[in-house]
Amino acid sequence: MQASEFAIALRPQILKWIALTGIAGAVGQGLHALAVPAGLFLGPMLVAITFGVCGAQMRLHRHIFRFGQGCVGLLVAHSVTWSVLISLAHSWHIMLLATLVTVVLSAVVGLGTVRYGGIPGSTAAWGTAPGAASAMVSMAEEYGADSRVVATMQYVRVVCVVMIGSLVSHLLGAAAIPGEIAPSDGPLYGTDLSNVSLSLAVILVGVSAGTKMPAGALLMPLLIGGVLQLMGVLDITMPAWLLAIAYGAIGCYIGLRFDRVTVRYVFKHLPAMILGAVILIMLCACCAWLLAYATGTDFLSMYLATSPGGLDAMAIIAVETHADVGMVLAMQTLRLFGVILTGAFFARQIIRLTQN
Template identity: 30%
Template sequence: MPLPFRTDWPRLWRVLLTLLLAFGAAELCVGLHTPLPWMIGPLVATALATLAGVPTQSALSLRNMGQWTIGGALGLYFTPEVLHMLATLWWAVLLGAAWALLLGWLGSQGLWWMHRGRLAGVPDGALRSTAFYASSIGGASEMTLLAERAGARTDLVAAAHTVRVTVVVLVLPFAIQWSKQHWHLQAIDMVPAVDRFQPLGFALLALLTGAGVLAMRATRRPNPWFLGALLVAMLIAALDIQLSNVPRPLSNAAQLVIGISLGVRFTPAFAHGAPRWLLGSVLQTLALLAVSAVFAWLLALLTGLHPVTLLLATSPGGITEMAITAKVLQLGAPVVTAFQVCRLVAVLTLAEPLYRRWLKPDSRKN
């Protein structure tokens, strides 16, 4: 009698071997005292192995659980005191969302200028839409879907988002670590609602945040595994309900699988498919980081918040990765998360209307 299910043993072995490689790289980075060792180590090791042709494999279920874990852990920072502080900074959060939209537009202009007339088989109209959605600082999957509706090259859009997030994850933590050593930056005193592990409380926390994930998935919201857990944990912390913290080993494991999910995208085909486009995406990301640093410094003067916290909050990185960076380096995780969530909502809501307003008339002329 045949089994009711089949196990894909080759894929399972690839996943396990990739996890072992990532774990070894993370432990090496811990020994070398690199920033974010549990995410950067797996990311770099997996990317290098994948580029070399090693059959690495990321498990989507593990990545989802990693985002669920990080979302729940971050939500616990939103205590009543933190929410009160954020309420006084609503104008700065909205300004950060507007900055993200402007940053995406500036990036699209630069990307279009770098590749105008230089990408074979891509007319100027398609290049404009491709550059716009490749530069919009929102969820990669959502931007790729919008790009497809606009007739853009979705493969180039997805590649640009992968490069952007990876460059930010690799550059910012090392820059912040260097700044801490040379400029004596101090950690920001923001702690989660509860600082101890309680088995029963943790089980209830997992159950409640899991329900939030399912609700977000049922309503087809973006990034449901992260945002669903985040919003429920935020409510728990805001109500000052003392359940449990998220143990550090679980948080480290979550960072590891998220690092793997980024690293496995760097296949040989990815690297050789459009090298000029990838190089342009790297240069664009570095330029956006530079102008974001200036904006963060100016916003820090107006708000009194730490400029490095605001750099993480307004940089062109992914929401999960920037929130992890702020949490691990103790640089105001709830502030960064609030800015990033608001930015994500603004970009997902306004990217398509702004594309029609800013770029569609120009594309019709070509």
């Protein structure tokens, strides 16, 4: 292909990316101006879903998505203080109980999806597992499940979780503050060039170091940034525009996974997937209400902490709604590792029970 022919073929793709970027940014800023929780994330995700389903055939590079996760991880690290760690140490038993309940509930919903939704046992087991979607899809492929259906079930649940989570936050009056992306107790939006450079270096190093672990692009910058902040070495500083881009990158990456081929392939099972996701969210919400009542914790924080994924989306909503970020992140992370360790076991049990 000659250079002129390549340029002509490339032009429509460039125009689609320009359109996606412009519309996603405008919708995200609009929702943020209306004080919609996680509007900078939710808006681009909904726009990207529309593009994907309409056949745009666009894929955001995974490195951009991982960089966005790294920015969110460092943003959450800004909330890690000694007082937060001490309070978390006193609640470890509550977190362990909530993690166990959520994993068991997901297995029950997976079993119901197999019996009444017509989805194969191994696929339903991984599709309803409340862990990082990318990690669950990867593990599902290793165990012979249909990764297309698993990916669709995971991202359908992520969309349901984000939209219902934003709605619950809004109904509870925990709206984002226009003009701010996150609460801040320190110089998060400072202009000190050395702190900005060091913060960006932490993101890049953390994302690179986390390539071999589930949700590592989010967790490693969080751990590195949190440790450096606790040691007094780093004052986490990130420009607001960078966080807006990070939110948009994560939202677009998730949304663009919904293409027409995938939707057509799973269309007849889509109602069962959505119903299963909503039932799981409602069961986790009931669990959150009981735990909040028993421990005296605010319901919103407990709801976001027990909500079935994903880690990055719940972190964004928690930060924007002034929820207990430490508890939300700790419980979400604990559940992620719990699902990774027990996922194969529950998949085998669901297959065994549905074959009888």
